[in-house]
Amino acid sequence: MDNRRLVVVSMGIVLLVLVGVITFSSIIFETQEPSLESSSAPTHWNLQDEIQIGFSDESGIRDYRVQVIFDGEILSDEKEVILNKPKSVKIPLPKPSITLKNGTTIQYKIEITDWSSSHFFTGNTAKVELNLIVDTTPPQVTPIASSYQIARGGSAVVAFEVKDMALEDVRISNGTDEFELFKYLDENIYVGIIAWPLKNKFFTAQLVAKDKAGNVTRHNIPLVRNINIPYYRSNIRIKEDFLSGKLDELLSQIDKKHLRDFENDIEKFAFFNEEIRAEDEKRILKACSDLVSTKSFIDERFAPFVPLRGSKLVGSFGDYRTYYLDKEKISEATHLGIDVASVKNAPIIASNNAIVLLKSHLGLYGNTLLLYHGFGVSSIYAHLQESYVEVSDEVHIGQEIGKTGATGWAFGDHLHFGILVQGHFVRLAEWLDQKWIDENVVSVLSKTRSFYQTRVVP
Ligand SMILES: [Zn+2]
Numbered sequence: 001m002d003n004r005r006l007v008v009v010s011m012g013i014v015l016l017v018l019v020g021v022i023t024f025s026s027i028i029f030e031t032q033e034p035s036l037e038s039s040s041a042p043t044h045w046n047l048q049d050e051i052q053i054g055f056s057d058e059s060g061i062r063d064y065r066v067q068v069i070f071d072g073e074i075l076s077d078e079k080e081v082i083l084n085k086p087k088s089v090k091i092p093l094p095k096p097s098i099t100l101k102n103g104t105t106i107q108y109k110i111e112i113t114d115w116s117s118s119h120f121f122t123g124n125t126a127k128v129e130l131n132l133i134v135d136t137t138p139p140q141v142t143p144i145a146s147s148y149q150i151a152r153g154g155s156a157v158v159a160f161e162v163k164d165m166a167l168e169d170v171r172i173s174n175g176t177d178e179f180e181l182f183k184y185l186d187e188n189i190y191v192g193i194i195a196w197p198l199k200n201k202f203f204t205a206q207l208v209a210k211d212k213a214g215n216v217t218r219h220n221i222p223l224v225r226n227i228n229i230p231y232y233r234s235n236i237r238i239k240e241d242f243l244s245g246k247l248d249e250l251l252s253q254i255d256k257k258h259l260r261d262f263e264n265d266i267e268k269f270a271f272f273n274e275e276i277r278a279e280d281e282k283r284i285l286k287a288c289s290d291l292v293s294t295k296s297f298i299d300e301r302f303a304p305f306v307p308l309r310g311s312k313l314v315g316s317f318g319d320y321r322t323y324y325l326d327k328e329k330i331s332e333a334t335h336l337g338i339d340v341a342s343v344k345n346a347p348i349i350a351s352n353n354a355i356v357l358l359k360s361h362l363g364l365y366g367n368t369l370l371l372y373h374g375f376g377v378s379s380i381y382a383h384l385q386e387s388y389v390e391v392s393d394e395v396h397i398g399q400e401i402g403k404t405g406a407t408g409w410a411f412g413d414h415l416h417f418g419i420l421v422q423g424h425f426v427r428l429a430e431w432l433d434q435k436w437i438d439e440n441v442v443s444v445l446s447k448t449r450s451f452y453q454t455r456v457v458p
Contacts, residue, residue, distance in 0.1 A: 030058050030059050030114075030116045030118065030124075031116070031118050031124060032057070032058060032116075032124060033057075033112075033114065033124035033125060033126040034055040034056065034057040034061060034112045034113070034114050034124070034126045035055065035056055035057070035126070036053065036054070036055055036126070036128055037053075037054035037055065037056065037088075039054075041053065041130060042130075042132065042212070042213075043132065043133065043166070043212055044132060044133045044134075044135045044165075044166050044211065044212040044213035044214075045093075045106070045132040045133070045134060045135065045213050045214075046134075046135055046136050046213040046214050046215050047095060047096070047100070047134060047136055048136070048214075049214045050092060051092070051093045051132075052090040052091060052092050052093070053090070053091045053093065053108075053110065053128070053130070054088060054089070054090050054091075055088065055089055055091065055112050055126070056087055056088035056089075057087060057088075057114040057115075057116075057124075058087070058114075058116075059085070059114045059115045059116040059123075060085030060086060060087055060114060060115040061082050061085070061086055061087075061088070061089045061112060061113075061114055061115070062081065062082060062085070062113050062114055062115045062123055063079060063080060063081040063082060063112075063113050064079070064080055064082075064089070064091055064110060064111065064112040064113070065077070065078065065079040065080075065110070065111045065112075066078055066080075066091065066093070066094060066108060066109070066110050067108070067109040067110075068093075068094055068096055068097075068106065068107075068108060069106070069107040069108070069109065070096060070098065070100065070104070070106050070107070075096055075097055075098065076094055076096075076097065078094065085115050089112075091110065091112070093108055093130075093132075100134045101134065102134055102135055102136055102137055102165075103133065103134065103135070103165065104133070104134050105131050105132065105133055105134070106131075106132050106134060107129065107130070107131050107132075108128075108129070108130040108132070109127070109128075109129055110126075110127070110128045110129075110130070111125055111126070111127050112125065112126050112128070113125045113126075133165070133166070133213075134213075135164075135165055135166060135211060135212070135213035135215065136213070136215070137164070137165070137215065138164075138209075138211065138215035138216060138217040139162050139163065139164040139167055139170075139209035139210070139211050139215065139216075139217045140162070140163045140164065140217070141160055141161070141162050141207060141209055141217050141219045142160065142161040142162075142163075143158075143159075143160055143219070143221075144159040144160055144161055144189070144444075144447060144448050144451045145158070145159045145443070145444040145447035145448055145451070146158040146159070146221060146222075146223065146444065147223060147439070147440045147444065148223075148224060148439070149223055149224035149225070149226050150194075150196050150203060150205075150223045150224070150225060150226065151196070151226040151227075151229045151427060151430070152196055152198065152203070152225070152226065152227050152229055153196065153197070153198045153229060153231065153317070153318050153426060153427040154195070154196060154226070154229070154426055154427040154430050155193055155194065155195050155196075155419075155421050155426045155427070155430055155431070155440070156193070156194055156195075156196075156205070156223055156440065157191070157192070157193050157194075157440045157441055157444040157445075158172070158191070158192050158194065158205075158207075158221055158444065159184070159189065159190065159191045159192075159444050159445075159447070159448040159451075160181070160189075160190050160192075160207060160219075161188050161189055161190075161451070162188060162190055162209050163188050164209070164211045164215075165211070166211050166212040166213065167209065167210075167211050167212075168210050168211055168212045169208075169209070169210045170190055170207065170208070170209045170210075171207075171208055172192050172194050172205060172206065172207050172208070172221070173205070173206050173208060174194055174195065174196060174197075174200065174203055174204070174205055175200070175202050175203055175204040175205075175206075176197075176200045176202075177195075177197065177200070177422075177424065179192055179193070179194045179195070179376065179421070179422050180192070180376060180422065181207075182374075182375050182376070184445075184448060185448065185449065185452045186452065189448060189451075189452060191375060191444070191445070191448060192207075192375070192376075193375045193376055193377055193421050193422075193441075194421065195421040195422070195424040195426045196225075197424040197425070197426070198231070198318055198334065198336075198425075203223075203225055204220075205220070205221035205223055206218055206219065206220050206221065207219040207221060229318075229427065231318035231319070231320065232316065232318070232319050232320070233319070233320045233321075233322065234319050234320070234321050234322070235321075235322050235323075235324060236321055236322070236323050236324065237323075237324050237325075238269065238323055238324065238325050238330065240325070242411075243265035243266070243268070243269060243325070244265060247265060247268050247269060247272065248268075250272060250363065250408070250409065251268065251272070253361070253363065254276060254363040255363075258275065258276065258279060258363075266325060266328075266330045269323070269325075269330055269331055270330060270331040272363070272364065272409065273323065273331040273332075273333055273364075273409075274331060274333065276363035276364050277333060277364050279362075279363060280362040280363055280364045280365050280368075283358070283360065283362060284358065284362075284365075284368075284370060284380060284420070284423075285423045287357045287358035287370050287378075288357065288370070288372075288378055288420055288422065288423040289423060290357070297352070297353045297354065297355075297373055297374035298352075298373055298374040298375045298377065298441065298445075299445065300442055300445050300446050300449070302352065302373075302437060302441050302442060302445075303351055303352055303397070303437070304351070304431065304432050304433055304434045304436075304437045305351050305352060305379060305417075305419065305428075305431050305432050306349070306351040306432070307338070307340050307348075307351075307381070307415055307417035307432075308340045308341075308342055308346060308348060308404065308415045308417070309342070309346075309347075309349060310342050311340040311341055311342040311346070311415070312340065312341060312342070313338060313339070313340055314339045314340065314341050314414060315335060315338060315339030315414075315416075316335070316338055316428075317335065317336065317337060317338050317418075317425075317427050317428045317429070318334065318335065318336075318427065319334070319335040320332065320333075320334050320335075321333055321334070321335055336418055336425035337380065337382070337416050337417055337418030337419075337425065337428065338416075338417055338418070338428045339414050339415070339416050339417075340414060340415050340417060341404070341412070341413065341414035341415070342404070343413075344404075344413045345385050345403040345404060345405060345413065346403065346404045346413075346415075347400050347402075347403055348381060348384070348400065348401050348402045348403065348404060348415065349398060349399065349400055349401070350371070350395045350396065350397055350398065350399045350400075350401050351397060352373050352379075352397060353373065353394070353395065353396055353397055354371035354372055354373050354379070354394075354395040355371070355372050355392060355393065355394055355395065356369065356370070356371055356372075356389050356390060356391050356392060356393045356395060357370040357371065357372045357378060357391065358370035358391065359387060359389065359390060359391050361407070361408075362382070362408060363408065363409075364408050364409045365380070365382035365383065365408050365409075365416065366382055366383040366384065366405070366406075366407030366408020366409070366410060367382075367383070367384040367385070367386065367387060367402075367405065367407045367408070368380060368381065368382045368384065368408075369381045369384065369387050369389065369401060369402060371395055371401075376421055376422040377419065377420070377421055378419070378420045379417065379418065379419050379420075380416075380417065380418040380419075380420065381401070381402065381415060381416075381417060382408065382415070382416035382417075382418075383404065383405055383406055383407050383408050383409075383410040383413075383414060383415065383416050384402045384403065384404065384405050384407060384415075385402070385403045385404060385405025385406075385407065385413075386402055386403055386405070387401055387402030387403075388400060388401060388402055389401050389402075419431045
């Protein structure tokens with residue numbers, strides 16, 4: 001019995017050792033050469049920033065050799081042995097010992113070997129060749145035209161020429177948010193519409209252009225800040241029968257996943273006004289960020305928006321609304337659009353060309369259309385009775401897109417209209433005003449066109 005047990009135990013040990021040896025030798029005899037971490041391979045270099053090329057290997061890195069070659073001539077040739085068998089290394093590229101002109105190519109040949117015992121214990125060797133274009137010049141930024149000022153809550157239009165041999169990214173920061181720019185007329189001309197959202201106390205505009213070699217140009221945009229726009233606070237008294245009637249009807253229409261139990265009607269109201277509002281705005285923001293940036297409709301013929309013909313204003317942009325039941329404050333919210341009303345089920349006519357980004361029933365906004373006009377600008381039409389366009393349809397000036405209604409959170413038939421600049425709700429007074437459109441959108445675009453025309457003359 002004891003002997004048998006001994007045999008079983010020894011066989012077990014032999015098996016374990018075998019498994020161990022096989023596992024171990026599969027590592028020490030692995031045939032995979034060190035692999036280049038592709039994200040670390042650049043195409044351009046400013047000869048300033050440290051460039052490191054990352055490699056990884058299962059059995060560990062043993063040594064590497066780096067040759068620097070320019071114009072077929074070897075400038076340096078160095079070999080490094082690594083003793084602690086790291087599974088990954090970052091190899092710094094030695095800077096060339098001679099002065100190189102912009103636009104010339106410098107070549108790096110890297111040979112890197114692992115600790116594997118394969119190939120008669122010489123290991124696996126990877127050979128990588130990198131050709132880096134020398135670029136020490138940061139992007140060259142020339143202002144073309146710009147709005148004179150930006151109002152708190154408002155928008156501004158800017159145009160720049162940005163030149164670089166390998167431009168990677170151009171954007172504008174307002175100190176808090178970032179805005180994309182759009183190519184206009186040719187490869188080097190960029191137009192941007194930026195915003196100073198109401199949520200931001202401060203505004204400072206800076207264009208940041210980066211190239212593939214890591215050179216960065218920052219250009220401050222001297223927009224005058226207009227902080228004299230008045231925004232109002234209004235107190236809205238809610239009637240008891242609204243709480244018990246309309247609220248339950250609205251709650252029955254929203255996505256069940258947002259629902260939970262409520263203690264009383266006041267809790268329901270706050271939930272609707274705050275959480276469902278935020279949920280709706282998330283949907284709108286997502287639709288805005290899905291937009292196709294290559295589409296650009298806005299041109300010199302761009303017209304002021306007319307949300308609803310023959311209507312009167314019943315609610316302004318930026319109103320800070322506090323809701324009361326009797327004397328009790330029950331909720332608050334900022335109104336990020338305007339409310340206009342005319343007759344019941346009034347026709348809504350498109351005042352600018354667009355494509356449809358979103359057609360949906362939202363909890364608070366009711367039946368909603370979101371249209372994209374180009375250069376990051378979209379418009380939202382809410383509480384519609386019905387609409388006659390579908391997502392990705394083209395909309396043309398003069399086309400009837402829907403009828404006003406009182407769907408969602410609406411106290412009567414009206415249109416809630418808003419403008420968004422890259423997902424930020426902005427002041428409507430500007431986008432509805434011929435003078436503002438002329439002095440900002442039309443003027444910047446026409447100056448940009450003249451810049452382009454005078455520049456292309458040989
Ligand atoms: Zn409204």
